[in-house]
Amino acid sequence: MTNKIVVDCSTGEVxxxxxxxxxxxxxEAMAAEYAAQKxxxxxxxxxxAEAKAELLEKLGITAEEAQLLLS
Amino acid sequence: MATTxxxxxxxxxxxxxxxxIEFTSIPSTYTDLxxxxxxxxxxxxTTEFLNINLNSSASNFDNKTLESAGTSVYSGxxxxxxxxxxxxxxxxxxxxSFEIYIPNYAGSNFKSVSSDSASENNLAQNYQDLIAIxxxxxxxxxxxKLVPSNASNFVQYSNAYLYGISNA
Numbered sequence: 001m002t003n004k005i006v007v008d009c010s011t012g013e014v015x016x017x018x019x020x021x022x023x024x025x026x027x028e029a030m031a032a033e034y035a036a037q038k039x040x041x042x043x044x045x046x047x048x049a050e051a052k053a054e055l056l057e058k059l060g061i062t063a064e065e066a067q068l069l070l071s
Numbered sequence: 072m073a074t075t076x077x078x079x080x081x082x083x084x085x086x087x088x089x090x091x092i093e094f095t096s097i098p099s100t101y102t103d104l105x106x107x108x109x110x111x112x113x114x115x116x117t118t119e120f121l122n123i124n125l126n127s128s129a130s131n132f133d134n135k136t137l138e139s140a141g142t143s144v145y146s147g148x149x150x151x152x153x154x155x156x157x158x159x160x161x162x163x164x165x166x167x168s169f170e171i172y173i174p175n176y177a178g179s180n181f182k183s184v185s186s187d188s189a190s191e192n193n194l195a196q197n198y199q200d201l202i203a204i205x206x207x208x209x210x211x212x213x214x215x216k217l218v219p220s221n222a223s224n225f226v227q228y229s230n231a232y233l234y235g236i237s238n239a
Contacts, residue, residue, distance in 0.1 A: 002224065005089040009080045010096035019090055027090065031222040
């Protein structure tokens with residue numbers, strides 16, 4: 001069982017309360033959303049790297065040479 | 072300049088861990104709030120990411136984050152994200168440090184929140200964050216909740232201290 005800690009500042013009482021089914025679902029949804037966001041970031045990064053490699057190939061230069069041109 | 076710094080409440084997580092830490096019924100008698108957290112998560116990674124909810128809400132947050140992670144630096148807008156803490160595969164027994172500052176929390180204007188944190192991992196991957204949040208709500212803040220992003224738990228001995236600051 002997963003508990004949350006709730007501190008009542010008006011009384012100083014600290015309670016450990018089991019998460020409700022709704023809170024567990026919220027927590028799982030947040031984790032799924034975070035995982036999806038990370039997967040998207042990874043896919044975007046891979047797509048960008050692939051596009052860069054294709055462009056360098058088209059131009060017939062290396063990444064170092066491209067960097068030199070931009071410096 | 073603050074002339075008083077009063078502990079409102081504090082908590083240390085027990086052996087069972089905690090899914091989140093929430094301060095409720097925060098009195099409106101101070102000018103500003105400061106929340107200090109020393110935390111670690113049981114997520115099976117080096118790092119867990121924390122979110123803040125105000126008055127049980129995760130909506131109307133506008134976030135600006137400046138973050139370093141290992142040798143990389145990022146900036147972005149990440150909603151309720153408030154910083155990171157070490158997790159299960161980080162250096163053993165290290166805890167991340169946070170200071171979250173909320174000025175004029177009981178006023179009727181939108182609320183600003185700033186945070187600085189370090190995840191304290193003596194390995195390659197380590198996070199430091201400087202975060203500014205605007206919470207576009209006019210209600211006085213009466214509760215603050217810290218929630219891990221990946222359904223993990225705060226481990227034993229994580230602790231949080233909520234202080235009230237008065238300017239007079």
